[in-house]
Amino acid sequence: MTHTPRAAHLHTPVLLDECLDMLAPAIDGPGAVLVDATLGMGGHAEAALTRFPDLRLIGIDRDPQALALASERLALFDDRFTPVHATYDRIDEAVADHGRDGAVDGVLMDLGVSSLQLDETDRGFSYAHDAPLDMRMDPTSGPSAADLLATADERELTRILRSYGEERFAPRIARLIVRARDERPLTRTGQLVDLVKEAIPAPARRTGGNPAKRTFQALRVAVNDELRILQDALPRALGALRVGGRLVVESYQSLEDRIVKDVLRRGSTDSAPPGLPVIPDDMRASLRLLTRGADRAHDAELAHNPRSASVRLRGAELIRPWKDPA
Known part of the structure:
Protein backbone atom coordinates (compact mmCIF):
# COMPACT_ATOMS: atom_id res chain seq x y z
CA MET A 1 0.00 0.00 0.00
CA THR A 2 1.45 3.39 -1.00
CA HIS A 3 0.54 6.95 -0.09
CA THR A 4 1.80 10.38 -0.94
CA PRO A 5 5.09 11.01 0.90
CA ARG A 6 3.79 14.20 2.48
CA ALA A 7 0.68 12.62 3.91
CA ALA A 8 2.50 9.51 5.05
CA HIS A 9 5.27 11.24 6.96
CA LEU A 10 3.74 14.33 8.53
CA HIS A 11 2.14 12.46 11.43
CA THR A 12 3.67 9.96 13.86
CA PRO A 13 0.78 8.57 15.93
CA VAL A 14 1.34 8.52 19.69
CA LEU A 15 0.79 5.22 21.57
CA LEU A 16 -0.66 3.72 18.41
CA ASP A 17 -0.59 0.05 19.43
CA GLU A 18 -1.89 0.83 22.92
CA CYS A 19 -4.87 2.74 21.48
CA LEU A 20 -5.75 -0.01 19.01
CA ASP A 21 -5.30 -2.77 21.60
CA MET A 22 -7.72 -0.96 23.91
CA LEU A 23 -10.27 -0.52 21.12
CA ALA A 24 -9.84 -4.01 19.63
CA PRO A 25 -12.47 -5.94 21.64
CA ALA A 26 -15.12 -3.51 20.40
CA ILE A 27 -14.08 -2.97 16.77
CA ASP A 28 -12.57 -6.29 15.65
CA GLY A 29 -15.56 -7.84 13.93
CA PRO A 30 -17.95 -7.68 10.96
CA GLY A 31 -19.80 -4.39 10.60
CA ALA A 32 -17.84 -2.54 13.28
CA VAL A 33 -17.64 1.25 13.02
CA LEU A 34 -14.99 3.46 14.64
CA VAL A 35 -15.06 7.25 14.86
CA ASP A 36 -11.66 8.93 14.78
CA ALA A 37 -12.96 12.18 16.23
CA THR A 38 -9.69 14.07 15.70
CA LEU A 39 -8.51 12.64 12.37
CA GLY A 40 -5.48 14.88 11.86
CA MET A 41 -3.10 13.34 9.34
CA GLY A 42 -4.85 9.97 9.56
CA GLY A 43 -2.08 7.94 11.20
CA HIS A 44 -4.32 6.26 13.77
CA ALA A 45 -7.05 5.81 11.14
CA GLU A 46 -4.75 4.13 8.63
CA ALA A 47 -3.43 1.71 11.25
CA ALA A 48 -6.96 0.85 12.43
CA LEU A 49 -8.26 0.23 8.91
CA THR A 50 -5.22 -1.91 8.14
CA ARG A 51 -5.35 -3.98 11.33
CA PHE A 52 -9.13 -4.53 11.29
CA PRO A 53 -10.13 -5.48 7.72
CA ASP A 54 -13.90 -5.41 8.39
CA LEU A 55 -13.81 -1.99 10.06
CA ARG A 56 -15.50 1.14 8.75
CA LEU A 57 -14.13 4.47 9.99
CA ILE A 58 -15.67 7.92 10.25
CA GLY A 59 -12.96 10.59 10.42
CA ILE A 60 -13.83 14.03 11.83
CA ASP A 61 -11.61 17.10 11.59
CA ARG A 62 -12.22 20.82 11.61
CA ASP A 63 -9.03 21.53 9.60
CA PRO A 64 -9.79 21.37 5.84
CA GLN A 65 -6.10 20.88 4.97
CA ALA A 66 -5.71 17.95 7.37
CA LEU A 67 -8.96 16.41 6.16
CA ALA A 68 -7.85 16.62 2.52
CA LEU A 69 -4.43 15.09 3.20
CA ALA A 70 -5.85 12.34 5.40
CA SER A 71 -8.48 11.54 2.77
CA GLU A 72 -5.71 11.22 0.20
CA ARG A 73 -3.77 8.96 2.54
CA LEU A 74 -6.82 6.76 3.16
CA ALA A 75 -8.17 6.73 -0.42
CA LEU A 76 -7.23 3.08 -1.01
CA PHE A 77 -9.64 2.02 1.72
CA ASP A 78 -12.47 3.21 -0.55
CA ASP A 79 -15.89 3.30 1.12
CA ARG A 80 -14.54 1.98 4.42
CA PHE A 81 -13.53 5.57 5.22
CA THR A 82 -15.90 8.54 5.49
CA PRO A 83 -14.46 12.05 6.07
CA VAL A 84 -16.52 14.66 7.96
CA HIS A 85 -15.55 18.36 8.13
CA ALA A 86 -16.72 19.49 11.56
CA THR A 87 -15.64 20.15 15.12
CA TYR A 88 -15.76 16.89 17.03
CA ASP A 89 -18.46 18.04 19.44
CA ARG A 90 -20.75 17.32 16.48
CA ILE A 91 -19.88 13.63 16.74
CA ASP A 92 -23.50 12.73 17.45
CA GLU A 93 -24.55 14.26 14.11
CA ALA A 94 -21.77 12.43 12.26
CA VAL A 95 -22.79 9.12 13.84
CA ALA A 96 -26.47 9.73 13.06
CA ASP A 97 -25.54 10.34 9.42
CA HIS A 98 -22.87 7.67 8.92
CA GLY A 99 -23.03 5.15 11.77
CA ARG A 100 -24.69 1.74 11.74
CA ASP A 101 -28.24 2.05 13.10
CA GLY A 102 -27.29 5.44 14.56
CA ALA A 103 -24.50 4.06 16.76
CA VAL A 104 -20.83 3.09 16.61
CA ASP A 105 -18.54 0.59 18.31
CA GLY A 106 -15.57 2.78 19.16
CA VAL A 107 -14.45 6.39 19.46
CA LEU A 108 -10.85 7.61 19.46
CA MET A 109 -9.86 11.16 20.45
CA ASP A 110 -6.27 12.37 20.07
CA LEU A 111 -6.54 15.86 21.55
CA GLY A 112 -4.65 19.08 21.05
CA VAL A 113 -2.74 20.57 18.15
CA SER A 114 -1.74 18.23 15.32
CA SER A 115 1.69 17.64 13.83
CA LEU A 116 0.52 19.29 10.61
CA GLN A 117 -0.54 22.45 12.42
CA LEU A 118 2.71 22.64 14.41
CA ASP A 119 4.96 21.90 11.46
CA GLU A 120 3.27 24.24 8.97
CA ASP A 225 -12.67 26.95 22.02
CA GLU A 226 -10.97 23.63 22.75
CA LEU A 227 -12.08 22.95 26.32
CA ARG A 228 -15.75 23.75 25.70
CA ILE A 229 -15.73 21.50 22.63
CA LEU A 230 -14.13 18.67 24.63
CA GLN A 231 -16.66 19.05 27.46
CA ASP A 232 -19.53 18.84 24.98
CA ALA A 233 -18.00 16.07 22.86
CA LEU A 234 -17.33 13.47 25.58
CA PRO A 235 -20.96 12.83 26.64
CA ARG A 236 -22.09 12.96 23.01
CA ALA A 237 -19.43 10.39 22.08
CA LEU A 238 -20.50 8.10 24.92
CA GLY A 239 -24.13 8.54 23.91
CA ALA A 240 -23.23 7.46 20.36
CA LEU A 241 -21.66 4.17 21.49
CA ARG A 242 -23.59 0.91 21.50
CA VAL A 243 -23.27 -1.18 24.68
CA GLY A 244 -19.88 -2.90 24.61
CA GLY A 245 -18.37 0.01 22.70
CA ARG A 246 -15.21 1.74 23.83
CA LEU A 247 -13.95 5.32 24.13
CA VAL A 248 -10.19 5.96 24.10
CA VAL A 249 -8.76 9.45 24.68
CA GLU A 250 -5.20 10.81 24.45
CA SER A 251 -4.64 14.14 26.25
CA TYR A 252 -1.48 16.25 26.25
CA GLN A 253 -2.08 18.89 28.89
CA SER A 254 -3.56 18.85 32.36
CA LEU A 255 -6.65 20.94 31.53
CA GLU A 256 -7.80 18.42 28.92
CA ASP A 257 -6.94 15.40 31.02
CA ARG A 258 -8.86 16.80 33.98
CA ILE A 259 -12.04 17.03 31.89
CA VAL A 260 -11.62 13.50 30.53
CA LYS A 261 -10.85 12.07 33.97
CA ASP A 262 -13.90 13.75 35.50
CA VAL A 263 -16.36 12.53 32.84
CA LEU A 264 -15.03 8.94 33.00
CA ARG A 265 -15.00 8.96 36.81
CA ARG A 266 -18.63 10.12 36.99
CA GLY A 267 -19.71 7.62 34.37
CA SER A 268 -18.01 4.72 36.15
CA THR A 269 -19.56 5.49 39.56
CA ASP A 270 -22.97 4.31 40.76
CA SER A 271 -25.26 7.26 41.50
CA ALA A 272 -27.28 5.52 44.23
CA PRO A 273 -27.20 6.97 47.76
CA PRO A 274 -24.79 5.19 50.12
CA GLY A 275 -26.23 2.23 51.99
CA LEU A 276 -29.01 1.43 49.50
CA PRO A 277 -29.43 -2.38 49.74
CA VAL A 278 -30.29 -2.82 46.06
CA ILE A 279 -29.03 -0.43 43.38
CA PRO A 280 -31.64 0.26 40.65
CA ASP A 281 -30.38 -0.28 37.11
CA ASP A 282 -30.83 3.39 36.22
CA MET A 283 -28.44 4.33 39.07
CA ARG A 284 -25.71 1.87 38.10
CA ALA A 285 -22.54 3.06 36.43
CA SER A 286 -22.55 3.23 32.63
CA LEU A 287 -18.81 2.77 32.21
CA ARG A 288 -16.04 0.34 33.11
CA LEU A 289 -12.64 2.03 33.18
CA LEU A 290 -9.92 0.43 31.05
CA THR A 291 -6.94 2.17 32.67
CA ARG A 292 -5.85 2.59 36.27
CA GLY A 293 -5.30 6.31 36.27
CA ALA A 294 -3.77 7.35 32.96
CA ASP A 295 -1.26 5.36 30.91
CA ARG A 296 1.95 7.16 29.93
CA ALA A 297 4.44 6.76 27.08
CA HIS A 298 7.10 4.13 27.67
CA ASP A 299 10.82 4.64 27.00
CA ALA A 300 10.72 3.18 23.48
CA GLU A 301 7.82 5.47 22.54
CA LEU A 302 9.62 8.50 23.97
CA ALA A 303 12.76 7.69 22.00
CA HIS A 304 10.76 7.21 18.78
CA ASN A 305 8.40 10.16 19.22
CA PRO A 306 9.43 12.97 21.63
CA ARG A 307 5.96 14.56 21.33
CA SER A 308 4.59 11.66 23.38
CA ALA A 309 6.29 12.92 26.57
CA SER A 310 3.16 14.62 27.93
CA VAL A 311 0.51 12.13 26.76
CA ARG A 312 -2.12 10.74 29.15
CA LEU A 313 -4.10 7.79 27.78
CA ARG A 314 -7.49 6.87 29.26
CA GLY A 315 -10.21 4.49 28.11
CA ALA A 316 -13.63 3.21 29.11
CA GLU A 317 -16.12 0.56 27.97
CA LEU A 318 -19.85 1.28 27.87
CA ILE A 319 -21.50 -1.46 29.96
CA ARG A 320 -25.00 0.09 30.05
CA PRO A 321 -26.69 2.67 27.84
CA TRP A 322 -25.09 6.03 28.54
CA LYS A 323 -26.78 8.20 31.12
CA ASP A 324 -24.85 11.39 31.79
CA PRO A 325 -24.64 11.73 35.60
CA ALA A 326 -23.67 15.41 35.39
Whole structure:
Protein backbone atom coordinates (compact mmCIF):
# COMPACT_ATOMS: atom_id res chain seq x y z
CA MET A 1 0.00 0.00 0.00
CA THR A 2 1.45 3.39 -1.00
CA HIS A 3 0.54 6.95 -0.09
CA THR A 4 1.80 10.38 -0.94
CA PRO A 5 5.09 11.01 0.90
CA ARG A 6 3.79 14.20 2.48
CA ALA A 7 0.68 12.62 3.91
CA ALA A 8 2.50 9.51 5.05
CA HIS A 9 5.27 11.24 6.96
CA LEU A 10 3.74 14.33 8.53
CA HIS A 11 2.14 12.46 11.43
CA THR A 12 3.67 9.96 13.86
CA PRO A 13 0.78 8.57 15.93
CA VAL A 14 1.34 8.52 19.69
CA LEU A 15 0.79 5.22 21.57
CA LEU A 16 -0.66 3.72 18.41
CA ASP A 17 -0.59 0.05 19.43
CA GLU A 18 -1.89 0.83 22.92
CA CYS A 19 -4.87 2.74 21.48
CA LEU A 20 -5.75 -0.01 19.01
CA ASP A 21 -5.30 -2.77 21.60
CA MET A 22 -7.72 -0.96 23.91
CA LEU A 23 -10.27 -0.52 21.12
CA ALA A 24 -9.84 -4.01 19.63
CA PRO A 25 -12.47 -5.94 21.64
CA ALA A 26 -15.12 -3.51 20.40
CA ILE A 27 -14.08 -2.97 16.77
CA ASP A 28 -12.57 -6.29 15.65
CA GLY A 29 -15.56 -7.84 13.93
CA PRO A 30 -17.95 -7.68 10.96
CA GLY A 31 -19.80 -4.39 10.60
CA ALA A 32 -17.84 -2.54 13.28
CA VAL A 33 -17.64 1.25 13.02
CA LEU A 34 -14.99 3.46 14.64
CA VAL A 35 -15.06 7.25 14.86
CA ASP A 36 -11.66 8.93 14.78
CA ALA A 37 -12.96 12.18 16.23
CA THR A 38 -9.69 14.07 15.70
CA LEU A 39 -8.51 12.64 12.37
CA GLY A 40 -5.48 14.88 11.86
CA MET A 41 -3.10 13.34 9.34
CA GLY A 42 -4.85 9.97 9.56
CA GLY A 43 -2.08 7.94 11.20
CA HIS A 44 -4.32 6.26 13.77
CA ALA A 45 -7.05 5.81 11.14
CA GLU A 46 -4.75 4.13 8.63
CA ALA A 47 -3.43 1.71 11.25
CA ALA A 48 -6.96 0.85 12.43
CA LEU A 49 -8.26 0.23 8.91
CA THR A 50 -5.22 -1.91 8.14
CA ARG A 51 -5.35 -3.98 11.33
CA PHE A 52 -9.13 -4.53 11.29
CA PRO A 53 -10.13 -5.48 7.72
CA ASP A 54 -13.90 -5.41 8.39
CA LEU A 55 -13.81 -1.99 10.06
CA ARG A 56 -15.50 1.14 8.75
CA LEU A 57 -14.13 4.47 9.99
CA ILE A 58 -15.67 7.92 10.25
CA GLY A 59 -12.96 10.59 10.42
CA ILE A 60 -13.83 14.03 11.83
CA ASP A 61 -11.61 17.10 11.59
CA ARG A 62 -12.22 20.82 11.61
CA ASP A 63 -9.03 21.53 9.60
CA PRO A 64 -9.79 21.37 5.84
CA GLN A 65 -6.10 20.88 4.97
CA ALA A 66 -5.71 17.95 7.37
CA LEU A 67 -8.96 16.41 6.16
CA ALA A 68 -7.85 16.62 2.52
CA LEU A 69 -4.43 15.09 3.20
CA ALA A 70 -5.85 12.34 5.40
CA SER A 71 -8.48 11.54 2.77
CA GLU A 72 -5.71 11.22 0.20
CA ARG A 73 -3.77 8.96 2.54
CA LEU A 74 -6.82 6.76 3.16
CA ALA A 75 -8.17 6.73 -0.42
CA LEU A 76 -7.23 3.08 -1.01
CA PHE A 77 -9.64 2.02 1.72
CA ASP A 78 -12.47 3.21 -0.55
CA ASP A 79 -15.89 3.30 1.12
CA ARG A 80 -14.54 1.98 4.42
CA PHE A 81 -13.53 5.57 5.22
CA THR A 82 -15.90 8.54 5.49
CA PRO A 83 -14.46 12.05 6.07
CA VAL A 84 -16.52 14.66 7.96
CA HIS A 85 -15.55 18.36 8.13
CA ALA A 86 -16.72 19.49 11.56
CA THR A 87 -15.64 20.15 15.12
CA TYR A 88 -15.76 16.89 17.03
CA ASP A 89 -18.46 18.04 19.44
CA ARG A 90 -20.75 17.32 16.48
CA ILE A 91 -19.88 13.63 16.74
CA ASP A 92 -23.50 12.73 17.45
CA GLU A 93 -24.55 14.26 14.11
CA ALA A 94 -21.77 12.43 12.26
CA VAL A 95 -22.79 9.12 13.84
CA ALA A 96 -26.47 9.73 13.06
CA ASP A 97 -25.54 10.34 9.42
CA HIS A 98 -22.87 7.67 8.92
CA GLY A 99 -23.03 5.15 11.77
CA ARG A 100 -24.69 1.74 11.74
CA ASP A 101 -28.24 2.05 13.10
CA GLY A 102 -27.29 5.44 14.56
CA ALA A 103 -24.50 4.06 16.76
CA VAL A 104 -20.83 3.09 16.61
CA ASP A 105 -18.54 0.59 18.31
CA GLY A 106 -15.57 2.78 19.16
CA VAL A 107 -14.45 6.39 19.46
CA LEU A 108 -10.85 7.61 19.46
CA MET A 109 -9.86 11.16 20.45
CA ASP A 110 -6.27 12.37 20.07
CA LEU A 111 -6.54 15.86 21.55
CA GLY A 112 -4.65 19.08 21.05
CA VAL A 113 -2.74 20.57 18.15
CA SER A 114 -1.74 18.23 15.32
CA SER A 115 1.69 17.64 13.83
CA LEU A 116 0.52 19.29 10.61
CA GLN A 117 -0.54 22.45 12.42
CA LEU A 118 2.71 22.64 14.41
CA ASP A 119 4.96 21.90 11.46
CA GLU A 120 3.27 24.24 8.97
CA THR A 121 4.94 27.37 10.30
CA ASP A 122 2.62 29.84 8.55
CA ARG A 123 -0.30 28.60 10.69
CA GLY A 124 1.11 30.50 13.69
CA PHE A 125 0.91 27.69 16.27
CA SER A 126 4.64 27.57 16.97
CA TYR A 127 6.61 30.02 19.10
CA ALA A 128 9.82 28.76 17.45
CA HIS A 129 9.18 30.45 14.07
CA ASP A 130 8.02 33.95 13.13
CA ALA A 131 4.67 33.70 11.33
CA PRO A 132 1.25 35.36 11.17
CA LEU A 133 -0.60 35.15 14.51
CA ASP A 134 -3.40 32.88 13.32
CA MET A 135 -3.66 29.65 15.42
CA ARG A 136 -7.06 28.66 14.00
CA MET A 137 -7.44 24.91 13.49
CA ASP A 138 -9.95 25.79 10.79
CA PRO A 139 -8.35 28.79 9.07
CA THR A 140 -11.52 29.40 7.05
CA SER A 141 -13.66 30.51 9.98
CA GLY A 142 -13.65 32.44 13.24
CA PRO A 143 -11.34 35.07 14.75
CA SER A 144 -7.58 34.50 14.73
CA ALA A 145 -5.15 34.92 17.63
CA ALA A 146 -4.29 38.37 16.24
CA ASP A 147 -7.99 39.30 16.36
CA LEU A 148 -8.23 38.09 19.96
CA LEU A 149 -5.16 40.06 21.03
CA ALA A 150 -6.54 43.16 19.33
CA THR A 151 -9.96 43.09 21.01
CA ALA A 152 -9.75 41.40 24.43
CA ASP A 153 -9.30 43.75 27.37
CA GLU A 154 -6.54 43.31 29.95
CA ARG A 155 -8.79 41.46 32.40
CA GLU A 156 -9.94 38.96 29.75
CA LEU A 157 -6.40 38.40 28.51
CA THR A 158 -5.28 37.72 32.08
CA ARG A 159 -8.10 35.21 32.52
CA ILE A 160 -7.21 33.40 29.27
CA LEU A 161 -3.51 33.17 30.10
CA ARG A 162 -4.14 32.05 33.66
CA SER A 163 -7.02 29.63 32.97
CA TYR A 164 -5.83 28.02 29.73
CA GLY A 165 -2.06 28.34 30.05
CA GLU A 166 -1.67 28.17 33.84
CA GLU A 167 0.67 31.14 33.40
CA ARG A 168 1.61 32.67 36.75
CA PHE A 169 2.80 35.90 35.09
CA ALA A 170 -0.53 36.34 33.27
CA PRO A 171 -1.26 39.89 34.57
CA ARG A 172 2.19 41.16 33.53
CA ILE A 173 1.91 39.63 30.06
CA ALA A 174 -1.64 40.93 29.55
CA ARG A 175 -0.62 44.44 30.65
CA LEU A 176 2.28 44.47 28.21
CA ILE A 177 0.11 43.17 25.34
CA VAL A 178 -2.40 46.00 25.85
CA ARG A 179 0.37 48.58 26.06
CA ALA A 180 2.12 47.25 22.94
CA ARG A 181 -0.99 47.04 20.77
CA ASP A 182 -1.69 50.72 21.43
CA GLU A 183 1.53 51.47 19.57
CA ARG A 184 1.14 48.96 16.71
CA PRO A 185 -1.00 45.89 15.95
CA LEU A 186 0.28 42.50 17.13
CA THR A 187 0.20 40.40 13.98
CA ARG A 188 3.29 38.15 14.20
CA THR A 189 4.26 35.30 16.53
CA GLY A 190 7.72 36.83 16.90
CA GLN A 191 6.22 40.01 18.36
CA LEU A 192 4.32 37.97 20.95
CA VAL A 193 7.36 35.88 21.90
CA ASP A 194 9.37 39.06 22.49
CA LEU A 195 6.59 40.54 24.65
CA VAL A 196 6.36 37.43 26.80
CA LYS A 197 10.12 37.35 27.32
CA GLU A 198 10.02 40.99 28.36
CA ALA A 199 7.16 40.37 30.80
CA ILE A 200 8.62 37.32 32.56
CA PRO A 201 11.47 37.99 35.03
CA ALA A 202 14.88 36.69 33.95
CA PRO A 203 15.21 34.06 36.73
CA ALA A 204 11.88 32.50 35.70
CA ARG A 205 12.99 32.35 32.07
CA ARG A 206 15.97 30.12 32.85
CA THR A 207 13.94 26.94 33.45
CA GLY A 208 10.94 25.22 31.89
CA GLY A 209 11.73 25.66 28.21
CA ASN A 210 10.56 28.53 26.04
CA PRO A 211 8.83 31.13 28.25
CA ALA A 212 6.19 31.71 25.55
CA LYS A 213 4.97 28.10 25.64
CA ARG A 214 2.15 28.66 28.12
CA THR A 215 0.97 31.86 26.43
CA PHE A 216 0.79 30.17 23.03
CA GLN A 217 -1.10 27.22 24.52
CA ALA A 218 -3.58 29.54 26.20
CA LEU A 219 -4.28 31.57 23.07
CA ARG A 220 -4.64 28.43 20.94
CA VAL A 221 -7.13 26.93 23.39
CA ALA A 222 -9.12 30.18 23.49
CA VAL A 223 -9.09 30.77 19.71
CA ASN A 224 -10.31 27.23 19.01
CA ASP A 225 -12.67 26.95 22.02
CA GLU A 226 -10.97 23.63 22.75
CA LEU A 227 -12.08 22.95 26.32
CA ARG A 228 -15.75 23.75 25.70
CA ILE A 229 -15.73 21.50 22.63
CA LEU A 230 -14.13 18.67 24.63
CA GLN A 231 -16.66 19.05 27.46
CA ASP A 232 -19.53 18.84 24.98
CA ALA A 233 -18.00 16.07 22.86
CA LEU A 234 -17.33 13.47 25.58
CA PRO A 235 -20.96 12.83 26.64
CA ARG A 236 -22.09 12.96 23.01
CA ALA A 237 -19.43 10.39 22.08
CA LEU A 238 -20.50 8.10 24.92
CA GLY A 239 -24.13 8.54 23.91
CA ALA A 240 -23.23 7.46 20.36
CA LEU A 241 -21.66 4.17 21.49
CA ARG A 242 -23.59 0.91 21.50
CA VAL A 243 -23.27 -1.18 24.68
CA GLY A 244 -19.88 -2.90 24.61
CA GLY A 245 -18.37 0.01 22.70
CA ARG A 246 -15.21 1.74 23.83
CA LEU A 247 -13.95 5.32 24.13
CA VAL A 248 -10.19 5.96 24.10
CA VAL A 249 -8.76 9.45 24.68
CA GLU A 250 -5.20 10.81 24.45
CA SER A 251 -4.64 14.14 26.25
CA TYR A 252 -1.48 16.25 26.25
CA GLN A 253 -2.08 18.89 28.89
CA SER A 254 -3.56 18.85 32.36
CA LEU A 255 -6.65 20.94 31.53
CA GLU A 256 -7.80 18.42 28.92
CA ASP A 257 -6.94 15.40 31.02
CA ARG A 258 -8.86 16.80 33.98
CA ILE A 259 -12.04 17.03 31.89
CA VAL A 260 -11.62 13.50 30.53
CA LYS A 261 -10.85 12.07 33.97
CA ASP A 262 -13.90 13.75 35.50
CA VAL A 263 -16.36 12.53 32.84
CA LEU A 264 -15.03 8.94 33.00
CA ARG A 265 -15.00 8.96 36.81
CA ARG A 266 -18.63 10.12 36.99
CA GLY A 267 -19.71 7.62 34.37
CA SER A 268 -18.01 4.72 36.15
CA THR A 269 -19.56 5.49 39.56
CA ASP A 270 -22.97 4.31 40.76
CA SER A 271 -25.26 7.26 41.50
CA ALA A 272 -27.28 5.52 44.23
CA PRO A 273 -27.20 6.97 47.76
CA PRO A 274 -24.79 5.19 50.12
CA GLY A 275 -26.23 2.23 51.99
CA LEU A 276 -29.01 1.43 49.50
CA PRO A 277 -29.43 -2.38 49.74
CA VAL A 278 -30.29 -2.82 46.06
CA ILE A 279 -29.03 -0.43 43.38
CA PRO A 280 -31.64 0.26 40.65
CA ASP A 281 -30.38 -0.28 37.11
CA ASP A 282 -30.83 3.39 36.22
CA MET A 283 -28.44 4.33 39.07
CA ARG A 284 -25.71 1.87 38.10
CA ALA A 285 -22.54 3.06 36.43
CA SER A 286 -22.55 3.23 32.63
CA LEU A 287 -18.81 2.77 32.21
CA ARG A 288 -16.04 0.34 33.11
CA LEU A 289 -12.64 2.03 33.18
CA LEU A 290 -9.92 0.43 31.05
CA THR A 291 -6.94 2.17 32.67
CA ARG A 292 -5.85 2.59 36.27
CA GLY A 293 -5.30 6.31 36.27
CA ALA A 294 -3.77 7.35 32.96
CA ASP A 295 -1.26 5.36 30.91
CA ARG A 296 1.95 7.16 29.93
CA ALA A 297 4.44 6.76 27.08
CA HIS A 298 7.10 4.13 27.67
CA ASP A 299 10.82 4.64 27.00
CA ALA A 300 10.72 3.18 23.48
CA GLU A 301 7.82 5.47 22.54
CA LEU A 302 9.62 8.50 23.97
CA ALA A 303 12.76 7.69 22.00
CA HIS A 304 10.76 7.21 18.78
CA ASN A 305 8.40 10.16 19.22
CA PRO A 306 9.43 12.97 21.63
CA ARG A 307 5.96 14.56 21.33
CA SER A 308 4.59 11.66 23.38
CA ALA A 309 6.29 12.92 26.57
CA SER A 310 3.16 14.62 27.93
CA VAL A 311 0.51 12.13 26.76
CA ARG A 312 -2.12 10.74 29.15
CA LEU A 313 -4.10 7.79 27.78
CA ARG A 314 -7.49 6.87 29.26
CA GLY A 315 -10.21 4.49 28.11
CA ALA A 316 -13.63 3.21 29.11
CA GLU A 317 -16.12 0.56 27.97
CA LEU A 318 -19.85 1.28 27.87
CA ILE A 319 -21.50 -1.46 29.96
CA ARG A 320 -25.00 0.09 30.05
CA PRO A 321 -26.69 2.67 27.84
CA TRP A 322 -25.09 6.03 28.54
CA LYS A 323 -26.78 8.20 31.12
CA ASP A 324 -24.85 11.39 31.79
CA PRO A 325 -24.64 11.73 35.60
CA ALA A 326 -23.67 15.41 35.39
